[in-house]
Amino acid sequence: MSQTRPHCSFVLLAEFDILEGAQLKYQFPQPLGVDESVLAMSMLPDGAETQLDDWTVFFLNQTQWNRIEPVVGLEEDGLLCVLNLVRTKHDKTLDRGARVLALAICTRHPFIQIFKPVLLMALDDYLSHPSQDVLARLFDSVNAIDFSAAPVLSRDEKLVMRLSERKDIFVEKHLTIPVTEPDGDTTDVSFGSAVWVGDEDGADEPPPATRQRSSTDASSASSSSHLHLPRMPITRAVQDTHFFNTTVEYNGHKLPIKMPLSTFPEEVGDYSLITLIRVFSQSESTPINPVHPHLHTSGPQTHPIIILFNALLTNKNIIFLGHRRPAGEVSMFVLAACALGSGCGAVLRGFIERAFPYANLNNRDEWEGVPAYIAGVTNPIFEASKSWDLLCDIGTGTITVAKDIWAKWPVGPLPALTSNPNSSSLASTSSLIAPLLTRTGTLKAESDPHDDVGSTALKGADSNREVNSADNAFIEDIKLAIEYHYGESLVRVRFMEYVVRFVRLASRWEEETAPLNPSATNGSEDSTTVGEKEKLDSNWGAKPPRTKIGYPSSPFIPPGPKSTLGYGTLGSGLVFNDDNLGLKELLQNAHRIEGWRDQTGGRGKSYVYCAEDFAVHFRVSPIRFDVLHQIFRLRHAHHYHAGSLSERSSSFSGAGGTGREYSGRYAGGTGMSDAEAHAIFRALADGVRTYEQVVEFLSHLNPHTGFLLPLAFGLFHQNASVREATVELFDTLRGFGVGIIFLQFLNHFQRYAYVRLSSC
Incomplete structure (x- = not known):
C-alpha cells in the first residue's frame, strides 16, 4: 500500500464546558477551516453524558459547510472519515459531577475501526496529561504505521477474497520473497496426477510423475492415494490473509492492527447487515404506511428491509432515529444502510457522500438541504420533521413512510416499450401490461438470487396481494441463514448479488424503453x-x-x-x-x-x-x-x-x-x-x-x-x-x-x- 499520503490527516479534541457548551479545544496539526461549533457538536452528541464511552462517525468534505479550506494543503479533495471517541469521566469535585470530552482522528481510510485501540490509549493519556502534545503523539503514531507491505488488491481480487473463507486465499501476495508462477510442465495435468489435498495448510509436495490408476469408482480414488495438486508456497506465519497484520506504537506500547484487505470505499467502519436486518425484522406491528411504487415493490406486504433498500436506491430522504440510544449505535445503522444500498460497496456508489451517521440540530439546515440524505439522529424532535421520506426507528424496529410521500414524489406513467433490435424484444407482449399490474407470481429469469438453495416460499400470505413475492422470499432466505448462524460474510455476498441482479434488470429496462442512441458506445x-x-x-x-x-x-x-x-x-x-x-x-x-x-x-x-x-x-x-x-x-x-x-x-x-x-x-x-x-x-x-x-x-x-x-x-x-x-x-x-x-x-x-x- 502506498505511503505517499498520511493515514491521519488531523486530530481533534473537544470538551463540554458548563457555561459555553461544546467547545473545540485543539486542532492538530493545523485548523481545518470548518466552523468550530459544527465540529464540536458533531464530536459531543446529545446525551453523551449518559454514556461512559461512545464511538461516533461523521464525514468532512461532503458539502460546503463541512468542507476543509484549500489553504490547508491537502493532497486531494476527497471524503474524510472522522472516528470519534467520546468519554464521560465522573468526578464529584466538578460542578456537574463529570467531565465530557471527545478525541477524534480524520482519515481517508474507510476501515476506521482499526484505529480504535490507539485512540483509546491516547484519550487515557490525555486525561492523565492534558496537553496538545498528546494530539501530536497520536498524529505521529498513526502516520508511522507501516502499510507498505500490505497487498493492494484489485476489485476482482477483493470480490474473490470475500467469496472464500479460506485463510490462505491470495497467500502469495503476503510473501516477502517473490513467488514465480508454475511453468508449463508443472501446470499440465495431462498425466492425471491432479492434486486434491486433505489438509488446507498448502504445504503439500509436488505430484509424482507416475500416473494414478484409472477407476470409475469415485470412492476408490479417494480411498487409495490422495491426488495432489501443486500448491503455491505458503508461510505459516500468515494467520489470515483476509487481513494485513501490523502494529501501531504509542507511548512505548505496541498495539496489534488487522487491516482488512477487501474493503471498498462505500464501506466505512465495522457495520453489520445482520444487526440491521434483525432490528427491522422483529417488529410484529407495522405502521400503517402509504403505499408508494418506488418503495413497495411487493405492495403492502413489502418487507421493511426492502422498503429501506428501495428508498436508498430511489434517492429518498432517510432518518435513523435512536432515542436514548448511543450515538455510535445510530451511526452504525447509517453505515450499514449505505452498505446495503451499494451492494456492500462492490456494485454501486454514491451513498456515503450523502450520509450523516450522526446529525444534530446545530447544523440541521445544512444536512437537510443535501438531496437524498441518510442521517442518524438521537433527538426525537426529528420525528416531527417534514423533510424525511422514511423514518427508521431503531428503538421500535419500525420503518415509517411519510404521509405526504405522494405529494413529494408523484409517479408518472411508465415509458412505453420499444422494439429492441439486439434481443428478443418484449414490446410484442406489451398488451399484457395492464393485467400484469395486478397479477402475481414468482418469477424465474436468467438468474434470480431468490432462487438459490434454501429459498423459503412465503406461507399463509394472500397470493392475490403479493405483487413481488420474490423480494420477500429473498429476505426470508436471509433471515433463515441468520437463524442458522451463517456469518456476516454470506449475508453480504447475498446482498451484493441482489444489487447486481437489480442493475441487470435496470439495464434491460433501459433497452426496452430507451430510444436508439447511436452515440451510446460506452467508449x-x-x-x-x-x-x-x-x-x-x-x-x-x-x-x-x-x-x-x-x-x-x-x-x-x-x-x-x-x-x-x-x-x-x-x-x-x-x-x-x-x-x-x-x-x-x-x-x-x-x-x-x-x-x-x-x-x-x-x-x-x-x-x-x-x-x-x-x-x-x-x-x-x-x-x-x-x-x-x-x-x-x-x-x-x-x-x-x-x-x-x-x-x-x-x-x-x-x-x-x-x-x-x-x-x-x-x-x-x-x-x-x-x-x-x-x-x-x-x-x-x-x-x-x-x-x-x-x-x-x-x-x-x-x-x-x-x-x-x-x-x-x-x-x-x-x-x-x-x-x-x-x-x-x-x-x-x-x-x-x-x-x-x-x-x-x-x-x-x-x-x-x-x-x-x-x-x-
Missing part, C-alpha cells in the same frame, strides 16, 4: 484494439447498445456465415427464459428503476456513477464478453445438466447451499443446445488465460451457488468438445494459487472426472 470505439473491436462486434451485432449500465441483452446465436469466432455469437445481458414472465418482472421493478434513474434536483448520482463505472469496466475488463451471462446460462439451462448424472454430481455442500437446485429445477426454462454449450466453454477456455482473467472469472462464482459447480457439469457433457474445453479451463485455473483453492471445492465425483479426463 468502445476509442478504447479497444482492432481484434477486440471485431470480437465485440461479433458478440453485440452491428447496432450499438441501448443501455449505459450493462451489456446489451441478446441470446446465443448459432454459428453462421457471418460469424467470426467459429462457434457462434455468445449471449449477453439479461435474457429471460420466458418473455411474458420477463415483462412481468420488469414492470414490477419499473417504478423503482425509474426512481433510481431520476436525476432531478441533484439526485440520481448512484445511477450516474454506475454508468461511469460500467464504461470503465467495458474498456479495461480482462475478459471481453459478458462472463456473468455465460455462468447464469450454465447454472439455469436445464438441458445442460438435466438427468441422473446431474443428480449424482450435485452432492456439493458449501456455504449456504447443497447444489440440489441444479438437477432439473429449471425444467420449464430455456434449454441449452450443444452448440451453445460448446460456444460458452470454448469462449471461457480461450478467454480465461491470464491471472487477471482468472480472477475476474472467479469473482462471479458465489459460494451459495456452488463455486465451480455449474462449470463442472461440462466434465460430463455428451459432446467431447465441451468436455475438452472444460478440462482446458480447469487446467488454466490450476496454474494459479487462487484457482487451485476454487478447484478444491469440487466434490469427489467431479474431482475424479477431471483427473480421468486430464489423463486421457
Whole structure:
C-alpha cells in the first residue's frame, strides 16, 4: 500500500464546558477551516453524558459547510472519515459531577475501526496529561504505521477474497520473497496426477510423475492415494490473509492492527447487515404506511428491509432515529444502510457522500438541504420533521413512510416499450401490461438470487396481494441463514448479488424503453484494439447498445456465415427464459428503476456513477464478453445438466447451499443446445488465460451457488468438445494459487472426472 499520503490527516479534541457548551479545544496539526461549533457538536452528541464511552462517525468534505479550506494543503479533495471517541469521566469535585470530552482522528481510510485501540490509549493519556502534545503523539503514531507491505488488491481480487473463507486465499501476495508462477510442465495435468489435498495448510509436495490408476469408482480414488495438486508456497506465519497484520506504537506500547484487505470505499467502519436486518425484522406491528411504487415493490406486504433498500436506491430522504440510544449505535445503522444500498460497496456508489451517521440540530439546515440524505439522529424532535421520506426507528424496529410521500414524489406513467433490435424484444407482449399490474407470481429469469438453495416460499400470505413475492422470499432466505448462524460474510455476498441482479434488470429496462442512441458506445470505439473491436462486434451485432449500465441483452446465436469466432455469437445481458414472465418482472421493478434513474434536483448520482463505472469496466475488463451471462446460462439451462448424472454430481455442500437446485429445477426454462454449450466453454477456455482473467472469472462464482459447480457439469457433457474445453479451463485455473483453492471445492465425483479426463 502506498505511503505517499498520511493515514491521519488531523486530530481533534473537544470538551463540554458548563457555561459555553461544546467547545473545540485543539486542532492538530493545523485548523481545518470548518466552523468550530459544527465540529464540536458533531464530536459531543446529545446525551453523551449518559454514556461512559461512545464511538461516533461523521464525514468532512461532503458539502460546503463541512468542507476543509484549500489553504490547508491537502493532497486531494476527497471524503474524510472522522472516528470519534467520546468519554464521560465522573468526578464529584466538578460542578456537574463529570467531565465530557471527545478525541477524534480524520482519515481517508474507510476501515476506521482499526484505529480504535490507539485512540483509546491516547484519550487515557490525555486525561492523565492534558496537553496538545498528546494530539501530536497520536498524529505521529498513526502516520508511522507501516502499510507498505500490505497487498493492494484489485476489485476482482477483493470480490474473490470475500467469496472464500479460506485463510490462505491470495497467500502469495503476503510473501516477502517473490513467488514465480508454475511453468508449463508443472501446470499440465495431462498425466492425471491432479492434486486434491486433505489438509488446507498448502504445504503439500509436488505430484509424482507416475500416473494414478484409472477407476470409475469415485470412492476408490479417494480411498487409495490422495491426488495432489501443486500448491503455491505458503508461510505459516500468515494467520489470515483476509487481513494485513501490523502494529501501531504509542507511548512505548505496541498495539496489534488487522487491516482488512477487501474493503471498498462505500464501506466505512465495522457495520453489520445482520444487526440491521434483525432490528427491522422483529417488529410484529407495522405502521400503517402509504403505499408508494418506488418503495413497495411487493405492495403492502413489502418487507421493511426492502422498503429501506428501495428508498436508498430511489434517492429518498432517510432518518435513523435512536432515542436514548448511543450515538455510535445510530451511526452504525447509517453505515450499514449505505452498505446495503451499494451492494456492500462492490456494485454501486454514491451513498456515503450523502450520509450523516450522526446529525444534530446545530447544523440541521445544512444536512437537510443535501438531496437524498441518510442521517442518524438521537433527538426525537426529528420525528416531527417534514423533510424525511422514511423514518427508521431503531428503538421500535419500525420503518415509517411519510404521509405526504405522494405529494413529494408523484409517479408518472411508465415509458412505453420499444422494439429492441439486439434481443428478443418484449414490446410484442406489451398488451399484457395492464393485467400484469395486478397479477402475481414468482418469477424465474436468467438468474434470480431468490432462487438459490434454501429459498423459503412465503406461507399463509394472500397470493392475490403479493405483487413481488420474490423480494420477500429473498429476505426470508436471509433471515433463515441468520437463524442458522451463517456469518456476516454470506449475508453480504447475498446482498451484493441482489444489487447486481437489480442493475441487470435496470439495464434491460433501459433497452426496452430507451430510444436508439447511436452515440451510446460506452467508449468502445476509442478504447479497444482492432481484434477486440471485431470480437465485440461479433458478440453485440452491428447496432450499438441501448443501455449505459450493462451489456446489451441478446441470446446465443448459432454459428453462421457471418460469424467470426467459429462457434457462434455468445449471449449477453439479461435474457429471460420466458418473455411474458420477463415483462412481468420488469414492470414490477419499473417504478423503482425509474426512481433510481431520476436525476432531478441533484439526485440520481448512484445511477450516474454506475454508468461511469460500467464504461470503465467495458474498456479495461480482462475478459471481453459478458462472463456473468455465460455462468447464469450454465447454472439455469436445464438441458445442460438435466438427468441422473446431474443428480449424482450435485452432492456439493458449501456455504449456504447443497447444489440440489441444479438437477432439473429449471425444467420449464430455456434449454441449452450443444452448440451453445460448446460456444460458452470454448469462449471461457480461450478467454480465461491470464491471472487477471482468472480472477475476474472467479469473482462471479458465489459460494451459495456452488463455486465451480455449474462449470463442472461440462466434465460430463455428451459432446467431447465441451468436455475438452472444460478440462482446458480447469487446467488454466490450476496454474494459479487462487484457482487451485476454487478447484478444491469440487466434490469427489467431479474431482475424479477431471483427473480421468486430464489423463486421457
